[in-house]
Amino acid sequence: MGAAIEATGSPANSIGIVGGGQLAWMLAEAARRRGIELHVQTPGTDDPAAAIASSVVSADVRDVSGTRLLAERCSAISFENEWLDLDGLSALAGEGVHFVPSLEALRPLVCKRSQRELEQRLNLPCPRWFPLDQLTPIPSTGSSAVPASSVPSTAASASRIPSLPEGFGYPLMAKAATGGYDGKGTAVLHTDADVQELLARVDPSSWIVEEFVAFERELALVAARDVSGEVVCLPLVQTHQHQQVCDWVLAPVESNHALRQAARNIAASLLTSLNYVGVLSIEFFYGPKGLLINELAPRTHNSGHYSIEACTLSQFDLQLLCVSAQPLREPELQVPGALMVNLLGFDARSSSDPQADFAEQRQALSALPDAHLHWYGKTGPSLGRKLGHITLLLREGDPQRRRAEAMERLEQVRQIWPLPAEACNA
Numbered sequence: 001m002g003a004a005i006e007a008t009g010s011p012a013n014s015i016g017i018v019g020g021g022q023l024a025w026m027l028a029e030a031a032r033r034r035g036i037e038l039h040v041q042t043p044g045t046d047d048p049a050a051a052i053a054s055s056v057v058s059a060d061v062r063d064v065s066g067t068r069l070l071a072e073r074c075s076a077i078s079f080e081n082e083w084l085d086l087d088g089l090s091a092l093a094g095e096g097v098h099f100v101p102s103l104e105a106l107r108p109l110v111c112k113r114s115q116r117e118l119e120q121r122l123n124l125p126c127p128r129w130f131p132l133d134q135l136t137p138i139p140s141t142g143s144s145a146v147p148a149s150s151v152p153s154t155a156a157s158a159s160r161i162p163s164l165p166e167g168f169g170y171p172l173m174a175k176a177a178t179g180g181y182d183g184k185g186t187a188v189l190h191t192d193a194d195v196q197e198l199l200a201r202v203d204p205s206s207w208i209v210e211e212f213v214a215f216e217r218e219l220a221l222v223a224a225r226d227v228s229g230e231v232v233c234l235p236l237v238q239t240h241q242h243q244q245v246c247d248w249v250l251a252p253v254e255s256n257h258a259l260r261q262a263a264r265n266i267a268a269s270l271l272t273s274l275n276y277v278g279v280l281s282i283e284f285f286y287g288p289k290g291l292l293i294n295e296l297a298p299r300t301h302n303s304g305h306y307s308i309e310a311c312t313l314s315q316f317d318l319q320l321l322c323v324s325a326q327p328l329r330e331p332e333l334q335v336p337g338a339l340m341v342n343l344l345g346f347d348a349r350s351s352s353d354p355q356a357d358f359a360e361q362r363q364a365l366s367a368l369p370d371a372h373l374h375w376y377g378k379t380g381p382s383l384g385r386k387l388g389h390i391t392l393l394l395r396e397g398d399p400q401r402r403r404a405e406a407m408e409r410l411e412q413v414r415q416i417w418p419l420p421a422e423a424c425n426a
């Protein structure tokens, strides 16, 4: 099983990737299968991708001079995550460095606030939201926009917060506009006191607040657009989180044509309006109101890992095709379905531990039928981190029976690999 192999290894076809984690590692594996050279920029010589990349530029991922060095080795550069110094990189683009996606297309996507503004501009469904700085405490003195006469002068009033915008009530979900992942950088607000505590602790101009969505399921879609404007999508999947970290993914989710089409239309609107070339992942809430966009990720995504074994083209193949300016074709499932389970470090062992490589558990997982284990080889503490994932191919054709099959397979994984009691760093 696995993606079709097309040898495309010309020197002009060598790619640079900023980042060296598990996404870069799986991209490097896909590149190797296709005979494409892949160079990475990462500060960690122990990072998953460093061992199999054609070469490593040892520099922080936000170090623009490192990216300049990377550019000397390849014809195009892509990214593993969205924590970019876009202004710094613009200078390189001006010198002719080719980024895929382009920096212009990435700009609205690297921050949760500008994502929400984009979705509103395009009339796409998303939770109602407002910027946290709308709730900045009204200062009692100084350069307040509020007339001094309208502000009470007691000390307590200095931290008074304006009331919530019309139509909003608790609970609310607050999110850092940048730098958050796996639930880090989110806070559920239940009371005015929670708001006050958040305002005291963060820069309100870099946080947003959303309605708390009572979703039935979380879904995700990995889409891609090539240079000719063709948009393709992986199947729509369900994602299940444990303490805000992705725990498992079921592909495909049971869905009717209208739901699948709605998700594709959202992807196509985003990609086309941004003139975006590359892979874009969309996390959705699904409930009585239909689909709402939770988050956009301008890259490959944890919800698409199953595609390595289950689809005719994986999400990493799609990224490689986009970055090397080749045409895309629609990825198809080549099995009825798949379950991907993240292997989150379930205890506090660290790389100095003799059992840090979880050899016993890995062996048992690999022995499961129709199972494909991916072990990222991370060093350092393990608790709560994504250490690897396992994809189990599903054989039932009927969607309901396939879900039951998936839950049985999940139980088999759980017997070998328990969930962490408390999630920590990914």
Ligand code: ADP
Binding pocket: 127, 173, 175, 180, 181, 182, 183, 184, 185, 186, 210, 211, 212, 213, 214, 218, 241, 244, 283, 294, 295
């Ligand atoms: P991160 O970027 O850290 O992954 P997300 O915005 O994806 O953060 O949020 C993580 C999880 O928190 C989501 O998968 C979802 O389960 C929950 N969540 C996020 N936003 C909301 C919301 N507005 N309402 C309810 N739950 C939410």
